[in-house]
Amino acid sequence: MAKRQLVPTVRLRRLALELRQLREQAGMSREQVADATGMNRATLYRIEVAQAKPQGRTFQALLEVYRVPEARRKELTAILKSAHQQGWLQNTDDLPSQYAALIGFEAEAMRMLNYESLFVPGLLQTENYARAAIAGSAPDMSAEDVESRVIARMERQARREPPQTLKVVLDEAVLRREVGGPTIMREQLRRLLDDSERPDMTVQVIPFSVGAHPGMTGSFVILQFADEDHEIVYLEASTTDLFLESKGDVYRYRRQFDRLCEQAATPEATRDLIASELSGLK
Incomplete structure (x- = not known):
């Protein structure tokens, strides 16, 4: 009987992402790590692309070679122990870590x-819109933390490039809510209009005239990967971030997105809606 392929x-x-980043931060190639740990290079590759779960001794050897601090080791070990569990709920007490996971x-x-x-997606926001959106939705956040989030958002945009594609559906309220005021909103709508013309991007707006629709329950992102038939649904809220990956959950959100x-x-009619809103801003 053929061995069942591991579905990450x-x-x-x-965990794979963290280990790969730790190796890169240590300035080591896979060959160097393999020599230092006695590990097969093919095994290390499979671990770093989430095709294999590292064994305990192998895992600890990698953390030793990368000189990972004790507190960080405990966090990574906890992830290793639950690596095959489906679904992942994260509290925002550890925001840098969970935000790094999404990135x-x-x-x-x-x-x-x-x-x-409610908002223009983070990957399509102008810097000024991002700053106004973050500060407005989290009024108790320090100016330093706001700037840190803005920088991270701009870096996320810089990382995204073809062949990766992005399909966006917005409620018309996103166009009409003047985040940051008319000047910032005009800049944002012009950016959205330009992005809607890109070949790697599709933008559609649900007009108010549609009335109630399935998206009124909240925003979401479905991430699809090339290596296998596996998808992740990401939900963001004020106190928790939720990653869903069961086939049933993904199917429901795919059906919702299709609806x-x-x-x-249509994308063409959407550009007309954006242009109309842009011309109406005073």
């Missing part, structure tokens, strides 16, 4: 399907 969970993907998954994804009901696309204006 969110935790295993996260890592975005970088690996070949296609992203994003529905937003939203059906109810939204």
